[in-house]
Amino acid sequence: MTHVAAQARVPKKGLIVFLVVAGVLLALGAASAVRGLVVARDTVEVVRVVDGNHVVVNADGEERTLTLAGVRSAIRNPEGLRVGPEYCMGEEAYAWLRDRLPQGATVRVDRSDEGAPEGEQSAVFTVAGKEVNVDMAKAGMAAPTGLGVSGDLEEQIAQANQQAQTAGGRNNGVGLYNRDETCTLGYQLYAAQTELEKVPTAPAANTVVEIDKKSVEYANALDAVRLVQQRIEGLDASSGDFTGLAYAPAKDRLLARANPVVDEGMQVLRDLNAQRNALAGG
Structure with missing residues (x-):
């Protein structure tokens, strides 16, 4: 009687093992379908x-x-x-x-x-x-x-x-992230910043005419940096274009370089404007 009962339990145990294995295989199959894993x-x-x-x-x-x-x-x-x-x-x-x-x-x-x-x-x-x-x-x-x-x-x-x-x-980066490579977004930002740094912030003379002239010159150089900044802000890896895919992972690093330059540049323009207003008001 005991021998017969033992025999009856064997198929049940085998069925449990089969169901467990089948469940694992199904789960793996579902994961592969979702993730596109190795086929x-x-x-x-x-x-x-x-x-x-x-x-x-x-x-x-x-x-x-x-x-x-x-x-x-x-x-x-x-x-x-x-x-x-x-x-x-x-x-x-x-x-x-x-x-x-x-x-x-x-x-x-x-x-x-x-x-x-x-x-x-x-x-x-x-x-x-x-x-x-x-x-x-x-x-x-x-x-x-x-x-x-x-x-x-x-x-x-x-x-x-x-x-x-x-x-x-x-820490310039390599390949797509090397700011010395002229085609990279990092280079475009670096080049615009370099040109801005070449523009003196002080007018040639403390007159309204010279201040206006300096403000226009400096604003044009700053706009070049701001255009790159805006391009960086718009980066999206899901956009479908290679620029978004390549540089969205570097977005925070690029903005960390662009934002302070733009903020400082805007302060220069505000100071020039205040200087002009003081002279014009006098």
């Missing part, structure tokens, strides 16, 4: 790097183009004839990625259905145990998107982006 892990051969965003690979004899997951670079500009933020560091990003993923190299890819055009896939590329996507963000060659990667990897890319903002000499 395949392969070892592939690099055919060629197209630009800073796309790589053609050979997977089991089939060529396919994969988009880098979790990051996005600017458009290539091989002739250097195009201008604008959409092209900032685009050619450099291409060269950087090509050096890390040379033709014929064998690499591991974790592919996802998220973060790529419909019908295509994105991927995290791993070489020698290091994720190329993370290193690309750390070098300032790509901006974080959060698409096609796990939460942990998204956080790693965000941290790498923060490092790119403060790396380099004098």
Whole structure:
């Protein structure tokens, strides 16, 4: 009787285990559907790097183009004839990625259905145990998107982006955040501030005419800084343009540099106006 009862309990225990495992699998499946996590892990051969965003690979004899997951670079500009933020560091990003993923190299890819055009896939590329996507963000060659990667990897890319903002000499940043690169938003702010600093704040003479002349000259230089400041204030990673995506993470740092300059400049104009009013009233 005892033996029969024991046999009856075995299927019940097995059913419980089955339900637990099934529940875990369903939860993981739901998470993957929401987050766009890995749908395949392969070892592939690099055919060629197209630009800073796309790589053609050979997977089991089939060529396919994969988009880098979790990051996005600017458009290539091989002739250097195009201008604008959409092209900032685009050619450099291409060269950087090509050096890390040379033709014929064998690499591991974790592919996802998220973060790529419909019908295509994105991927995290791993070489020698290091994720190329993370290193690309750390070098300032790509901006974080959060698409096609796990939460942990998204956080790693965000941290790498923060490092790119403060790396380099004098904390200038590197790549997209290097204020010595003329296409970057940091350079535009720095250049406008430098021009403002060249304008003396005192009029050539203590007369209404000279004060008005100085006020106009100084206001024009200050307006150039204010225009960059307004552009920074409007940064939005969800705007769809590359400028918003690239510089929204650096918004607070950029405003911390722009705001004091604008505040000081406005005080200079107020002081000039008070000086003028005192003379005009006299």
